[in-house]
Amino acid sequence: MAPKLTVIGTGYLGATHAAAMAELGFEVLALDVVPEKIELLTAGRVPMYEPGLEELLAKHVAGIEGSTGRLRFTMDYAEVAEFGDVHFVCVNTPQKHGEYGCDMSFVDAAMESLGKHLTRPALVVGKSTVPVGSADRLAARLAELAPAGEGVELAWNPEFLREGFAVQDTLHPDRIVVGVRGERAEALLREVYATPVAEGTPFVVTDYPTSELVKTAANSFLATKISFINAMAEICEAAGGDVAKLAEAIGYDERIGAKFLRAGVGFGGGCLPKDIRAFMARAGELGVDQALTFLREVDSINMRQRGQAVELAREACGGDFLGKRIGVLGAAFKPDSDDVRDSPALNVAGQIHLQGGQVTVYDPKGMANARRVFPTLGYAESALEAVRGADVVLHLTEWREFRELDAAELGRVVSRRQLIDGRNALDGSVWRAAGWTYRAMGRPRA
Template structure:
């Protein structure tokens, strides 16, 4: 099928390359000329495992191309909208300017038989509003939310755990077209759920709200565990055996960040308030607050280990991305903590396997170094703030010869406290005695 993907950021670039891999003829459209040029050369403008190889393959074989010219979408009959919906600068609500602009720009190039498919995460009610505009051209609209995990985005696109189609009731043609687009995925017996627009919009934000709540729940338990001297990791193991609860996403630590969960739960609350259902989601305000308190607690823990003052202390920060296998530092707890320690007078040297350049664009004043050894040289304390595999595997004995003081703070509960303490280190972590 001939497909266009409007917006080639984290979501759109992966979706465009994956659709080409599935055998479609795809053009990716983006207003950022530099991004278009990089993608056209088969280079991913951000770090996502598997994406560079997928881009190279599909660009080289001619099934995928990129352009900054929206008219290049005219040859396609299925158009995916995958632009960002960031938080508004002055409120919790989602900023829909990019979504509205993408739809408006596409209008001259669609008509009867065309299907426009929303992938962006939007407030409930957006699809219904846009459907009236799209249907005036004779085209149809569907909403097909994404459920990508950064670090696994290619896998989650090509082999998703479910497909959700939001269509106007009775519009069997929209569902049939999406079945054609995803035919090879459906052949794997992937569950397919067909809903109305509102339900499809809610599926994405409800999933994110649930995950955020689960993460903040275990971090709330970590706050209690610290007071009573309990171990939150053992607590999580114990309750995680209950199949109704499950162990995944019960890892206490610095909390969640990135470009989805924080802004999505805030936008969800804002939209619910607009609709008169704000009380139903009032608990998400505390979910957000718990998450942000973890960052403050990490700074306090660092201050404790340093004897009461951060000013002048040499602090090594390992990890800046909001999660491993990503260079995304949007609302990153790790980068936020590093910046706070620097603002309090700490001499911070920070490193990350892939997120140094993205961090430098957001926090240019920090001292970034390439290796763990450079960051930890003569350090008074070492902080592990993103659970990269190479940080989890650090040998305490090897690091001992580099630092000034054997003190390590585990912001992700990803290290073995027994190993570090037996090696003579002061080990502290969130939610553990």
């Protein structure tokens, strides 16, 4: 008989994992402590935008006509403990307020609430991104809490989801990493992930510390690559080079690769910034802070890019934002997402607004979240309306919709045809042909 699965936490990670496990054929019970989330999910709806997730939920949520009924939701930890053989903990681990370190309060609370109800053998699987050393501590705590004692095991199984591709990444991951202490835990996880493993997904078995380090190491490497090409954009800007051609040339080297070599306003979102900061903080606690000193510069370069985008806009406005209209294309931190957490686009828009510019923003999916974070900005229902009367237009989130815009049509409604491509993703020759002044960081002016 297949194990029954539970998912603790139904945010971006948890909701996706729960729906994907139901798709793989398992009976799943998911828990959250927020009633509004449970109401939405029980109706087959999601509290965030993620392509394909709502359709997957509707296919499996119990009570929806035509569904398999394999996925249900609850707020009761006792029900979860009674139901499940494998419990996935998918709660948030944000950055501590005013510190670099990771806030483990949600993970700790979930383990405490679940552990005391575990009266029979079970496997608890952490998926949240946590500081190295957390699994050892949590395993000891579960052993103290659980009535089933040694019958309750802990494993760590980090997630590698990309927002916008989360469903695909869960059903067809590029690797599965499990940190375990015993053969039973490994066997159970091999059973859970049998379908992707059969498709050829590598299954990497390791110890607790290594499994905890994989996600933060991967994110640190990606962040470093992004900040490297942005540093090269600064050099190209000063020297008159073309960072796009530079990236193309070095990207052909298979040791380097072309991905994540597009210069622009940098990375953001709920993972990369807080993960590299938490990694630095944990390294300091372990007494090896010098090993990650370079990440401070990675973070610094990334944040500097936002200020440089503001300066390009100021230059286009003649040195002063007062009385100027600025159209901003993009609010989400990346395309195919409504996530505006630590969004470079919204940060740049906000900085210009606070310096006197009349800013109007449009984003295909991120408008509602952007309004909650920065209600004093102007918002429009289309790209055309966002740029109407603008002295300068900033492209800050690389949505496909923006790549397909008609440069001539937009040119007819702006005050001045000035475009700053903060993502180096638009075809400058097309915009220049339509009479626009096209600027991008690290690119020739003509």
